Structure formats: structure tokens, C-alpha cells
Amino acid sequence: MSTSTLRPAAHGTSSASADSARRLDTSFESWGRFPKYPAHLVPMHWQQEFPANIQGLHNGALPVGMGRSYGDSCLLKDGNLIVTTAMNRLLSFDPETGILTAEAGMTLAQILDFAVPRGFFLPVTPGTKYVTLGGAVANDIHGKNHHVAGTFGNHVTEFELVRSDGSHRRCSRTENPDWFGATIGGLGLTGVLTWVSLRMRPIVSRAIDYEGIQFHGIDEFLALTEEYKHVEYTVSWIDCASTGKNFARGIFMLGEHAQVPGDLKPSSEPKLVFPVEAPGFALNHTTVSAFNTVFFHKQRKPRVQSLQDYEPFFYPLDAVLRWNRLYGKSGLLQFQYAIPWESARQGTIAILTEVAKSGLASFLAVLKAFGDVPSPGLLSFPQPGITLALDFPIKAGLTFPLVERLADMTRDFGGRLYPAKDAAMTADQFQTFYPQWRQLERFRDPVLTSSFWERVTGDRPNL
Amino acid sequence: MNSNNGNGAARSQGEPMKILVLGATSGIAEATCRLWAARGASLFLVARNSEKLAAVAADLKVRGASYVDTAVADLDDTSSHPTLLTHAINSLTGMDVAYLAHGILGDQPRAEQDFVVAEQILHTNFVSVVSMLTWLANYCVQRHSGVLAVLSSVAGDRGRKSNYLYGASKAGLSAFLGGLRNRVDREGVTILNIKPGPVKTGMTSHMKGSEKFADVNVVAKAIVKAVDKRYDVLYVPFQWGPIMFVIQHIPERIFKKLNL
Ligand SMILES: Cc1cc2nc3c(=O)[nH]c(=O)nc-3n(C[C@H](O)[C@H](O)[C@H](O)COP(=O)(O)OP(=O)(O)OC[C@H]3O[C@@H](n4cnc5c(N)ncnc54)[C@H](O)[C@@H]3O)c2cc1C
Ligand SMILES: NC(=O)c1ccc[n+]([C@@H]2O[C@H](COP(=O)([O-])OP(=O)(O)OC[C@H]3O[C@@H](n4cnc5c(N)ncnc54)[C@H](OP(=O)(O)O)[C@@H]3O)[C@@H](O)[C@H]2O)c1
Numbered sequence: 001m002s003t004s005t006l007r008p009a010a011h012g013t014s015s016a017s018a019d020s021a022r023r024l025d026t027s028f029e030s031w032g033r034f035p036k037y038p039a040h041l042v043p044m045h046w047q048q049e050f051p052a053n054i055q056g057l058h059n060g061a062l063p064v065g066m067g068r069s070y071g072d073s074c075l076l077k078d079g080n081l082i083v084t085t086a087m088n089r090l091l092s093f094d095p096e097t098g099i100l101t102a103e104a105g106m107t108l109a110q111i112l113d114f115a116v117p118r119g120f121f122l123p124v125t126p127g128t129k130y131v132t133l134g135g136a137v138a139n140d141i142h143g144k145n146h147h148v149a150g151t152f153g154n155h156v157t158e159f160e161l162v163r164s165d166g167s168h169r170r171c172s173r174t175e176n177p178d179w180f181g182a183t184i185g186g187l188g189l190t191g192v193l194t195w196v197s198l199r200m201r202p203i204v205s206r207a208i209d210y211e212g213i214q215f216h217g218i219d220e221f222l223a224l225t226e227e228y229k230h231v232e233y234t235v236s237w238i239d240c241a242s243t244g245k246n247f248a249r250g251i252f253m254l255g256e257h258a259q260v261p262g263d264l265k266p267s268s269e270p271k272l273v274f275p276v277e278a279p280g281f282a283l284n285h286t287t288v289s290a291f292n293t294v295f296f297h298k299q300r301k302p303r304v305q306s307l308q309d310y311e312p313f314f315y316p317l318d319a320v321l322r323w324n325r326l327y328g329k330s331g332l333l334q335f336q337y338a339i340p341w342e343s344a345r346q347g348t349i350a351i352l353t354e355v356a357k358s359g360l361a362s363f364l365a366v367l368k369a370f371g372d373v374p375s376p377g378l379l380s381f382p383q384p385g386i387t388l389a390l391d392f393p394i395k396a397g398l399t400f401p402l403v404e405r406l407a408d409m410t411r412d413f414g415g416r417l418y419p420a421k422d423a424a425m426t427a428d429q430f431q432t433f434y435p436q437w438r439q440l441e442r443f444r445d446p447v448l449t450s451s452f453w454e455r456v457t458g459d460r461p462n463l
Numbered sequence: 464m465n466s467n468n469g470n471g472a473a474r475s476q477g478e479p480m481k482i483l484v485l486g487a488t489s490g491i492a493e494a495t496c497r498l499w500a501a502r503g504a505s506l507f508l509v510a511r512n513s514e515k516l517a518a519v520a521a522d523l524k525v526r527g528a529s530y531v532d533t534a535v536a537d538l539d540d541t542s543s544h545p546t547l548l549t550h551a552i553n554s555l556t557g558m559d560v561a562y563l564a565h566g567i568l569g570d571q572p573r574a575e576q577d578f579v580v581a582e583q584i585l586h587t588n589f590v591s592v593v594s595m596l597t598w599l600a601n602y603c604v605q606r607h608s609g610v611l612a613v614l615s616s617v618a619g620d621r622g623r624k625s626n627y628l629y630g631a632s633k634a635g636l637s638a639f640l641g642g643l644r645n646r647v648d649r650e651g652v653t654i655l656n657i658k659p660g661p662v663k664t665g666m667t668s669h670m671k672g673s674e675k676f677a678d679v680n681v682v683a684k685a686i687v688k689a690v691d692k693r694y695d696v697l698y699v700p701f702q703w704g705p706i707m708f709v710i711q712h713i714p715e716r717i718f719k720k721l722n723l
Contacts, residue, residue, distance in 0.1 A: 027674050043665070043668040045490070045665045045668075046514070046515050046518065047514075047518065048514050048515070086490070086665070086668075089518050089519065089521065089522035090521070090522045090525040090526060091518070091521045091522065091525070092521065092525060093525050103518070114525075114526065
């Protein structure tokens with residue numbers, strides 16, 4: 001496969017030191033722990049190291065961050081993964097404008113540790129703070145405030161992109177705007193991001209004014225979405241194990257940064273680590289249904305209000321490090337769609353019905369309405385409508401057929417899937433979801449590729 | 464700043480700690496400086512690569528260092544040390560702590576064949592450090608204060624076939640530090656010998672199993688505390704103390720047969 005057209009050797013001849021630094025192993029995993037591909041790890045500590053650090057190396061390269069993508073978009077089978085997490089310096093911060101510039105390997109957790117005590121918060125955050133700036137840009141991630149704030153890329157003011165030919169580009173809405181748009185949501189294929197500037201938002205307290213509202217069915221969910229569309233953060237947990245009168249019951253969760261000045265101390269480090277891989281049967285229909293029932297009734301009243309710390313509000317799963325081991329050694333498959341409003345209601349009901357019927361209940365199911373702030377990226381995933389994220393334990397003969405059916409349904413409803421959470425869509429499906437992929441291909445750095453890209457652009461047979 | 468642990472290093476109340484860092488682009492040094500910067504320390508940073516140094520300096524400034532100045536220098540050049548150190552101390556208007564972090568792992572197999580390679584390891588890790596410590600110790604003795612915190616290594620506690628040139632350079636350094644402490648401690652000067660076990664940094668990222676090495680931030684935290692409390696010797700992570708005690712006591716007739 002070293003002859004793959006996507007993988008020409010990097011410029012120059014392989015130096016002795018580059019060769020001795022190479023080791024093929026599987027220690028860099030994606031969050032779903034599926035698929036598992038061996039790769040050479042090339043740790044990157046300094047901005048100046050690329051492209052010298054891949055000189056003469058064969059079989060392609062891919063910059064990666066924390067490996068919090070679920071599928072194979074942060075993997076490159078038998079290739080070179082440029083691991084950027086040690087490149088994590090703050091370069092500037094202006095409390096007047098809130099603009100923070102940091103090296104791309106810095107995590108959102110590290111940014112919060114710095115910014116919260118100074119009265120600033122991330123403009124957009126995903127459901128885990130253990131992602132890098134580079135990863136946040138490359139997947140143009142979204143958060144609970146998408147309906148008012150748009151994607152992460154909407155708050156990025158500028159970044160630097162370095163290509164394997166050694167060229168450097170500063171990119172913003174006015175400087176190299178085409179590269180700016182291709183790189184946001186560009187899946188790490190357009191070059192290595194060395195630093196990123198983004199506009200932070202002020203806060204006066206760590207606290208979130210929280211409200212949880214029980215709902216029964218999609219129509220109640222849609223009514224709540226409309227009623228609370230001006231609230232900054234909204235997201236719903238939904239029970240997709242139940243059928244009948246409990247079908248699509250859930251909890252609509254709202255939050256806003258507290259207006260009353262309060263605590264701004266940095267977070268403490270999480271202490272719990274999921275110790276070992278759970279046995280394969282730990283997550284079955286019975287345990288998942290039980291979990292869903294407990295979760296629904298944990299909130300005893302139809303409505304509760306409280307003042308919550310931002311950690312449990314934004315990052316409930318971060319409290320247990322490596323929780324993905326819960327899914328055992330075969331790993332998990334994520335599935336997230338965005339279906340436009342025209343068919344959002346119908347599509348969501350159809351897909352939830354299909355999931356409930358399959359008996360392969362999703363442990364964590366998250367439902368949200370995306371807003372209409374245009375995404376700045378060429379291949380950004382969010383679009384106005386409904387998004388639903390599900391995760392399934394991988395069960396032989398069951399999970400993949402289900403997910404493929406769900407992907408086809410998504411296509412029929414005019415939706416698309418999220419590459420950051422995919423290990424299964426076919427080249428055909430992907431190319432229908434993102435017809436603009438050919439434009440991104442023109443911006444791709446000839447040396448950079450991913451197992452995801454090879455899979456969905458049809459360069460190699462599926463898996 | 465916490466007043467009951469922040470005052471270990473001699474300095475006047477309320478004034479930021481003045482710290483000179485040699486080899487400031489080292490992974491361990493940078494992580495340590497981030498903690499000092501968050502406390503508002505004044506820093507003078509020396510490294511040989513100007514681009515790396517600029518990134519480190521910018522980061523420490525943003526994190527809250529009250530003053531950051533830098534100088535680019537190859538520390539192998541011992542003749543430049545007195546000028547460099549004088550300049551640094553003038554810039555800081557004094558010095559409470561000097562932190563010596565530069566070092567190279569070197570290429571052991573090549574060093575076994577080529578003395579030039581071996582000599583380079585000894586020069587960077589031992590000779591150049593002795594040169595700087597000679598000047599710095601005398602500066603501190605005159606003022607009857609100061610902490611000289613030096614990164615040696617557990618590798619200096621016993622020579623092993625896999626890295627005995629590096630080990631020898633650190634063994635020499637540790638012996639030097641012991642003797643220097645014996646001379647200057649009574650003058651109010653603290654000599655802190657830091658002996659890390661394997662740590663995840665640029666020095667070790669190519670090694671097999673390096674993902675299991677100690678986290679640099681954990682190491683940095685321990686070093687900051689050791690400087691505050693004026694320790695003599697710090698094994699970090701702490702379990703390396705007992706581990707090296709055992710290793711040092713393995714009889715030579717057994718040790719020589721081991722593959723370490
Ligand atoms: C618990 C959990 C919750 C999540 N919640 C959300 C959510 O709410 N919303 C959402 O949008 N996503 C969510 N995600 C997905 C996650 O935010 C994205 O996958 C994110 O991109 C991961 O960042 P990372 O640093 O781990 O990057 P990786 O997964 O390592 O890499 C992701 C992509 O970024 C590229 N990349 C990384 N660094 C660079 C660089 N320096 N230069 C160029 N390209 C680079 C890689 O090539 C790859 O294409 C969640 C993930 C988890 C595990
Ligand atoms: N990491 C470990 O496992 C470990 C364990 C025990 C002890 N130590 C010791 O801890 C110290 C710091 O190491 P580290 O782990 O932080 O490794 P590192 O990141 O590689 O740092 C070593 C630093 O020394 C600098 N340096 C080397 N020679 C120099 C010279 N002649 N002039 C100026 N600077 C020079 C290097 O500069 P460049 O960046 O320009 O090359 C580099 O910044 C070293 O003394 C090391 O021996 C490390």
C-alpha cells in the first residue's frame with residue numbers, strides 16, 4: 001500500500017535520526033477504539049519542526065491531537081502520525097478583546113485553566129475539554145450553543161498553516177480566505193496548524209444557571225427548542241431504548257453563564273480513571289435500558305432548576321478518564337447526523353424507531369437543534385436542523401448493518417454524517433453528504449492523508 | 464501566592480522570585496517555569512535556539528511572569544559564561560534561584576566507538592555545568608543566599624551499559640554537587656540535586672515505552688516544591704529514591720551480568 005497515490009514520500013531523503021525515531025505501534029487510538037491501526041508516532045514539540053520531522057518518511061503523514069475523534073479520521077494505517085500535544089504554548093492574550101493565541105496542540109482544558117481565573121470562557125466547547133485547538137478547527141466542532149454561536153470556526157480569527165513544501169500561510173477571513181475555509185473542517189488534510197487565534201467570551205463565575213425539563217416525544221422537544229431558542233446553551237438527552245408511550249422521552253437541558261459574580265478558580269484534576277476494559281457483555285439491552293430509565297427518573301420532577309458548576313454541565317463524561325474502556329476491547333461506534341429542518345422531524349422519528357427496533361440501544365444519545373449561523377468551513381458538518389448523536393457497542397453482525405441502514409436513512413432525509421464520529425460510512429454515502437469534497441481534495445497537502453480520507457474518497461477498499 | 468510555602472527561596476517579602484534558567488527550552492525546565500510564571504516570578508531564560516526560546520518566553524509572559532528576558536547562547540562555550548551570567552543577573556537585578564536544565568542524552572553506541580561523541584556528552588552535561596556553577600556558587604556565597612537547582616539524573620547513580628556515558632556525566636555532576644553543597648550550605652546557599660527518573664520530554668520521545676514515562680507537569684510540581692523547601696536531593700517521581708537504593712546495592716558480580 002506504500003504505492004497508494006495518496007501517499008507520496010515527503011521531500012528529502014530519510015535522515016538516520018528520522019529513521020531511528022520511527023516505531024510502528026498502536027498506542028495512538030481514536031476514542032472509539034475502532035478501528036485499531038498501527039502507525040509511526042512523530043512527536044512534535046515545536047512549530048519549526050514540520051516539515052523537517054517527516055523528511056523522507058514514506059507512507060504519508062497526518063497531524064493529530066488528543067485522538068478524541070471516534071473513528072479513523074485521526075488515524076493513518078502504517079503511516080506517520082504527527083502528535084502535536086506537546087506543542088502547547090500560549091502566545092498571546094488580550095483581555096481587552098478576549099483574543100487568545102496559542103499553539104495548536106494546546107487543549108481546551110489547558111485554555112480553560114488559564115482563562116477561567118481571568119474571567120474568560122471558550123466561545124464554543126464540545127462535550128469533552130480534552131481536545132486540542134488543532135482538532136477543534138480541523139473538525140469545526142460545535143457545542144450546546146450552536147443555535148446562537150455557530151461552530152468553533154466562527155470564533156477563530158486567524159491561524160497559521162504550514163505545508164509539507166515548507167510554505168507558511170497566515171489565514172483569516174481576509175488573508176488567504178480560501179485556505180481559511182478549506183482548513184476549518186478540513187480534517188487535518190490541508191497542512192499542519194501551528195497556532196490558532198480565537199475570541200474568548202467573558203464570564204463572571206464558573207457557575208451555570210441550569211434548568212432541566214422532561215419531555216415526551218419529538219414534538220415536545222421541538223416545542224421546547226422553539227420556546228428556548230434564545231437561551232445560550234441547550235441540549236437534550238434522549239432515551240432511545242424505550243418504545244411505546246416512553247418513545248423518545250428525554251430531558252431538555254438549558255444553561256446560561258451565571259450573571260452573579262462568583263468563583264473563578266481553575267478546575268481540579270479528575271481523579272477517576274476507568275481502570276480496565278469492561279467485558280463485552282457489560283453493555284447490553286438490559287443494562288442500557290436500565291441506565292436510561294434511571295437517567296430519566298433521576299430528575300424526579302418535570303422541571304428542576306439549579307446553579308451548576310460548568311464542569312458537570314459541559315463535561316459530565318470527563319469526570320472519568322478513559323471511560324471509553326467501558327465498551328470493552330471491541331470498541332464503540334459513534335453515529336451523528338444533521339438533518340435539515342424540512343425533514344428533521346420525520347427523519348428523527350424514523351431513525352429513533354429503527355434504533356429502538358434494533359435492540360442495540362445507545363447508551364448516550366444526544367439530541368439538539370442546530371441554528372442557522374453559517375459554518376465557515378468548506379466541509380463543516382453542522383447545518384440548520386436536528387442533530388442526533390448515538391453510540392453503539394460493536395457487536396459482530398449487528399452494529400455495522402444497523403449503522404449502514406441509519407446512514408442510508410440519513411441520506412434519504414437529505415442529512416449528512418459527522419466525519420469526526422464515523423468509522424463506517426461508505427465512500428458513496430460520504431460523497432453524497434459532502435459533494436464539495438473534491439474542492440477540499442484540491443487543497444489537500446500531497447503528503448497528508450488519513451485512513452478516513454482513503455476510505456471515503458475510495459482510494460482503497462472499505463476496511 | 465501562598466506565603467508559607469512561597470518564601471523558601473531567599474528574597475524580600477512580596478517581591479517576585481528572580482530565577483535564572485539555563486537550557487530554558489528543555490521540556491522539564493519549561494514545565495517548571497510555567498508554575499513559577501503563574502506565581503508572577505521574574506525570569507531570565509537562556510537557550511541556544513532563538514525560535515524555540517521566543518515561543519517559551521511568550522508563553523511564560525502570558526501565564527503571568529512579571530518579567531521575562533532572554534539570551535541566546537550555546538552553553539558549551541564556557542568562556543562566555545561569566546559575561547552571560549553577569550548580564551542575566553543585571554537584567555534580573557539579582558537572583559534568588561538558578562535552574563540548570565540543559566543536557567543531552569547523546570548517542571551511546573556511537574560514543575562507545577568515537578571519543579569525540581563521548582567527550583561531547585561529558586562536556587555539555589558536566590564540564591559546562593561545572594563552569595556555570597563555579598561562577599554562580601561564588602556569587603551566592605558572597606550574598607549568603609540563593610538556591611542552585613540542577614538537573615542531574617538517576618542515571619548518575621549507577622553506570623549501565625545502555626547509557627553509561629550519559630550516566631557518567633550525571634554521576635560526575637552529582638558528586639560535584641555533593642561536594643559543593645558540603646562547602647556552601649553553611650554559607651546559606653542551597654544546592655538542590657534533582658534526579659528525575661524517565662520523563663516524557665523531547666529527550667525521550669523516541670524511546671520505546673516512553674508513553675509510560677512520568678508526566679513532565681508532575682515532575683515540575685515536585686521541583687517547584689523542592690526549591691521552596693530547599694531540599695538537598697530530589698528523586699522524582701519519588702519512587703525512584705527506593706528504586707535507586709536497591710539498584711545501587713546490587714552486588715557488582717550480579718549487576719555486571721544484567722542487561723540494563
Ligand atoms: C466525549 C466526547 C464528546 C464530544 N463532543 C463533541 C461535541 O459536542 N461536538 C463536536 O463537534 N465534537 C465532539 N466530540 C468530537 C471531538 O470534539 C472532535 O473529534 C475533535 O476534533 C477532537 O480533537 P482532538 O484534539 O482529539 O483531535 P484528533 O481526534 O486527534 O484529530 C481530529 C482531526 O484534527 C486534525 N488535527 C489535529 N491537530 C491538527 C493540527 N495541529 N493541524 C491540522 N490538523 C490537525 C486531525 O488530522 C484530525 O483530522 C466529542 C468527542 C468526545 C470523545
Ligand atoms: N527526560 C528525562 O527522562 C530525564 C531524566 C533525568 C534527567 N533529565 C535531565 O533533565 C534535563 C532536561 O532534560 P529534558 O528531559 O527536559 O530534555 P530536553 O527537552 O531535550 O531538554 C534539554 C535541553 O538542553 C538544551 N541544550 C543541550 N545542549 C545545549 C547547549 N550546548 N547549549 C544550550 N542548551 C543546550 C537543549 O536545547 P535544544 O532544544 O536547542 O536542543 C534542550 O532544550 C537534562 O539535563 C536531562 O539530562 C531528563
